[in-house]
Amino acid sequence: MTSIDLADNISALCLAILSPRQMSVERAFMVVGDPRIKAKWMTTDSMELVKLKELGMSLDEIGEVFGVDKSTICKLIKKEERRWEI
Known part of the structure; x- marks a missing residue:
């Protein structure tokens, strides 16, 4: 695992935990990968x-x-x- 992968993993986990609305870890990974997804409904x-x-x-x-x-x-x-x- 590279430091970039680790940073993405930590970012997604934090986003899933701290998001004002409930967010699955899978969705958090998508948002970390592409911030434009944040405003879209899946x-x-x-x-x-x-x-x-x-x-x-x-x-x-x-x-x-x-x-x-x-x-x-x-x-x-x-x-x-x-x-x-x-």
């Missing part, structure tokens, strides 16, 4: 939003978990649900 995030809604969480609660407004959560959930409509 498909897995949108799928997680739908799952949390189905489990009975309110849009406000989900918004707190992800660090965004409930209107954003609502839009993302609707977009994900439309994506899976037959």
Whole structure:
């Protein structure tokens, strides 16, 4: 392992732990590798939003978990649900 790899590993771990919204280590590695990803939603995030809604969480609660407004959560959930409509 090179010092650059070690620095990336430490950066990703810190980002995953200290991020104001929950972030998986895998997503943190993607952000460390390409900072533009930070502002984008991944498909897995949108799928997680739908799952949390189905489990009975309110849009406000989900918004707190992800660090965004409930209107954003609502839009993302609707977009994900439309994506899976037959």
